Structures are given as structure tokens and as C-alpha cells.
Amino acid sequence: MKNPALVSSALAAALSLGLVAQAQAADAAKEKCFGIAKAGQNDCASASGSHSCAGQAKTDKAPDEWKYVAKGSCEKEGGSTKAPAKK
Structure with a gap:
């Protein structure tokens, strides 16, 4: 009976795609902010x-x-969204 395993696999794949999309949406709501990280918290x-x-x-x-x-x-916290120029 491979059919139940196939159905379970398909269901798991479909659910994981939803989680990936959710994680990508959360990342899109964030931005890099330079100059605000505390020591050891970058x-x-x-x-x-x-x-x-x-x-x-x-x-x-x-x-x-x-x-x-x-x-x-970022700017409200005193940082900048632009990386400083490399020396």
C-alpha cells in the first residue's frame, strides 16, 4: 500500500511550500540597518x-x-540602510 505514503508525502510538500512563502514574506518586511547593532548582536x-x-x-x-x-x-533607531563605503 504505497498510496497512503504518496498522499502523505504530497500533503507534507504542500504544507511546507506554505511555510516557505510565509518565511519569504517575513524577510521582505525587514531591512538591513547599519550602525545600530550592539557588540555581539550583529x-x-x-x-x-x-x-x-x-x-x-x-x-x-x-x-x-x-x-x-x-x-x-532603521532611521528612527539612528541607523542607515546604506552600507558605509569600503576603505
Whole structure:
């Protein structure tokens, strides 16, 4: 009886597609905000290339460190959506 397994697989695939779409919509509602991350709380690599992982910011509010914030709230928090120029 492979039919119930096939139906279960198809149902699981359909449900997972919905979750992927939901996650993509949530990501679209966020933007990178430079200059607001606290030490150790950045979301990924620095814009200057000094490191390549989240959580490695050395100082608070370094201009090349970033974190995700709700779209439209970056400037209100004192940050910038544009990466600083590389030196």
C-alpha cells in the first residue's frame, strides 16, 4: 500500500511550500540597518569584511555592523540602510 505514503508525502510538500512563502514574506518586511547593532548582536558579516559571522561585532553601533529591523524603522533607531563605503 504505497498510496497512503504518496498522499502523505504530497500533503507534507504542500504544507511546507506554505511555510516557505510565509518565511519569504517575513524577510521582505525587514531591512538591513547599519550602525545600530550592539557588540555581539550583529546579524551577519560586517560591511568592511573584518569578520564573516553573526555575533562578532566588537563595539556598540559600529557603522559597518548591521542587524535586521522592521522595514521603515532603521532611521528612527539612528541607523542607515546604506552600507558605509569600503576603505
